[in-house]
Amino acid sequence: MYRRRTVGVVVPAYDEAGFVGGVLEAVPDYVDRVYAVDDRSRDRTWAEIAERASRLNRAAATDRGRETVAAGAGFDRRIVPIRHDRNRGVGAAIATGYRRALADGIDVTAVMAGDGQMDPARLPALLDPIVEGDADYAKGNRLADGARDEMPRFRLVGNAALTVLTRIASGYWRTGDPQNGYTAISRRALERLDLEAVYDRYGYPNDLLVRCNAAGLRVADVPMPARYGDEESSIAYATYVPTVSALLLGAFVRRLARRYPLRELHPVPLGYAAGALALAGSALEGARALFGRRPSDGATIGIGRAALLAVAGAASAGAAARLERRLHAPLEVRRDG
Template sequence: MYKGETVGVVVPAYNEAGFVGEVIETLPPFVDRAYVVDDRSTDDTWQEIQRTADRVNNRSETVYSNQIHADGGQVFSPRIEAIRHDRNRGVGGAIKTGYARACEDGMDVVAVINGDGQMDPSILDRIIDPVVEGRAEYAKGNRLSSREHREGMSTWRLFGNTVLTFLTKFVSGYWRMNDPQNGYTAISARALETIDVDRLYDGYGFCNDLLVHLNVHDMRIEDVEMESQYGDETSHIRYSTFVPKLSWLLLQRSIWRYNTKYVVADFHPLVFLLALGLAGAGAGVFFAGWSLASAGVVSVQGMLSVIVILLSGLFVTLAMVFDRLANERLQPRVNEPVGRGDR
């Protein structure tokens, strides 16, 4: 228990033998329960999880769940619960399994620490503080806040993260959020009960998808500064499939969020600006290319197409400004006090 709140931790793991055991061993003592989910690994990850869980549980104090026996007694639950999928579902699927177990046990705050050793369990208190203290319903790590924090990140990884950050800002509506792929997170029980967790993406776009759902339900979030940390672990992301799948997911979720928040729930003129901007940009590019291909030189039609493209860019920019203003309250600055009654 931490500051009067019960804390659960989900540890998704896929082929993390040699790393996941240390993650389990180094979880802070205030963690009430850990749900270590093996996503049908093909190495010794599951055996390592079982051995470590048995060792930690044997020396842990008795932990009780919120379930009740028929005779009125409480149900004993081990501090470390080892779970194995019957098939590979993806990191998002593993997290969803852990979330479901944590909700069943009545955890107040549920964090996620990946099983690859890239996340330092000793800073877990910093990650969950915004949720425990009522400032946010969701908190996540941010490795892009300063040059020192980005030092362990390769140039390619930093470039990709920067591009994905901007796209996720546009799609999710959290314009002051950075490092959306950071999986070191904490979420409140209220948020888990409100959003449709089963609908979330099972793959590596899970974190981006979760942000969109949180925004649709007007949930506050907060970034927590942390250093990037990389070791000998191997990335399981296949960029040839990850990029197109995530792009399609972001497109779908963008249409869903803007329609849900600004058409269905409460109409906002920004949808006109966004629609005109995107349609105009597409038409402008098409006619500019057609004019150049037909005449071989820059024509009057080509110049008009450029003007249309510039105006379209202005419309899209205005739509983004309105979206940022509409969501400003969902990402208060750290020094802005937010009580539980304001959430």
């Protein structure tokens, strides 16, 4: 237990042989249960999980004065090996662990990737905001001041861009580094989220943030230095960024529909909608002016209209964003890490 709360850790793994065993061994002793979820790896990941789980569970039983661990005997098994029947994605692996933690009544559940990039010594910084009642969900932020030095530049630029998009989509305007998977979440939050609907691939942390806001959950942003070793990322950024951008657009619309029912005529969705329509009109008017068959004076007028619509659209969307930032400020918690 950690500060009188039961703690679980989900370790999602896909082709992490040579890394995942070390992650399981490094999980702090105060963690009550570790859910090691193999997402149908092609290498020896599952064999490594099974071997380490058997050995570490026997050691835990010996420490408690027992010689054997009965399979399925609740908390008698500290490490719970789980294997998907097919490859479903990292988001699905984490959701599997979350559901098991809920079934076990775990108070706080963290996520530590199977590649060893997440420093176990930093786990208390994520648990504390939840244990102290300040937040429902805590996440690391490698983009915070003093915490970004180790991140490769190409990741830094891409992450900064996705931070802006995710802030718009989620409504958490002061929260950064949405790609950071080092997180902790309360049982209350898991009970309020639809885990079956969370995106099952690498965009899951972005999608989860949007769903947290829709559910009115408080999020803590914790500075978390980047940590890289010999592991290789399986993310294909050429397809990843467009995919997540499309995901965020859909999630943004769903969040607005849930937070601001149409019958209320709230100024936030109205402002965003007016801004989107004006910007679309600007693009259309500009295309007509540049490529349509018009006299030169008509083209000039068309370009002027496009510019006015663009200014009006940006102003409307910006006003909605500023209002949301004020409304959602109580849902954002800043920590020193």
